[in-house]
Amino acid sequence: MTAPAFLDVRNVSRHFGHFKALSDVTVSFAPNQLTAIIGPNGAGKSTFFNVLSGALTPTTGEIFFQGQNITGLAPHEYARRGIAKSFQITNVFKQLSVHENVRVAAQMRYSRFDILTPRHQLREAIDEANALLERVGLIQLRDKTVADLAHGQQRSLEIAMALAASPKLLLMDEPTAGMSPQETTAMMDLIVELAEERTVILVEHKMKLVMGICERLIVLHHGEFLAQGTPEDIRNNDEVRRVYLGQG
Incomplete structure (x- = not known):
């Protein structure tokens, strides 16, 4: 009997009124793999990310994580199962110190119900x-x-906060958005390092980045699954080149 996929997306659609942002997307993710979701503007990447992370519930279809149906669960239930996320817009406590941000995230594991323990203990x-x-x-x-902090530093801080949950799956939405070339290089190195210990799925616009670090790419177009494969597979896919790279 074949073992279930680490993350299994089955016939997922997401509608906003009459607009279909995602249409019948079926794709599986293997454990301990670095995967990027790519596609031209309007492809449905952000919607797909939000569905995978639990921020949006599919209109139709199901999502299974390690064999368990997680469709429609609250975001905190995703976190309990080992799914963490880093958004395109940083989600940090700007009035606190860098260390306090990460410590608070870590406390959720060590003392979720121990509200009387002094923080210094x-x-x-x-x-x-x-x-x-x-x-x-x-x-x-x-x-x-x-x-x-600089923007890139805040992005790195948010990743540290996500890692405080010891996730099995780390979802990253445009992790290098707004970064300088030096910050982007540092973030790429960090992503590769993190992917050695857990499954990482990212949405990213920078093709050179994902082609250089990812083991697998998934291409969306107009909310539909278009192709998947290694960077070399995607480079040589005529349909992808036509719709994404603008080549005939």
Whole structure:
């Protein structure tokens, strides 16, 4: 008997009134693989990301994670099952310090129901926050107020917060948006490193980036599944070149 896919999307559609943002998308994701979802503007990438992350419920179809149907579950239930996400627009507490942001995220695992424990005694969460900041290159800024960070640094901080949940699946929506070339290179290196330990799925517009780091690409067009394969497969796919790269 074949083992179930790590993440299995079955005939998923998402409508907004009469507009079909996604139409009957079926695709599976293997464990411990770095995959990018690409496509031209209006392809349905963001809608697909929001469906995968639980932010949107499919109009029709189902999503299975490690063999369990997670369709329509609340976002916090996704997190409990090991699914974390990093959005295109940073979602951090700008009035807090860098370390406080990550420590609060870690506390959700260590002391979710222990509201009476003084925060300075939450040694496990404090230590984990330090380790995660070291990993994303922000340890030297641990005491800095988040509002004073550069955009790329805030993106890295959000990833550290997502990692505090010890996710099995990390979803990333345009992780390099608004970054300088130097920040983009650093983020690419971090994504590759993170994908060595968990499944990573990202939505990204920068073709050179995804072609250089991803093992697998999924192409959407007008809300429909168009193609999938290795970067080389996608480069050589005539239909993809026609609709995405503008080549006849």
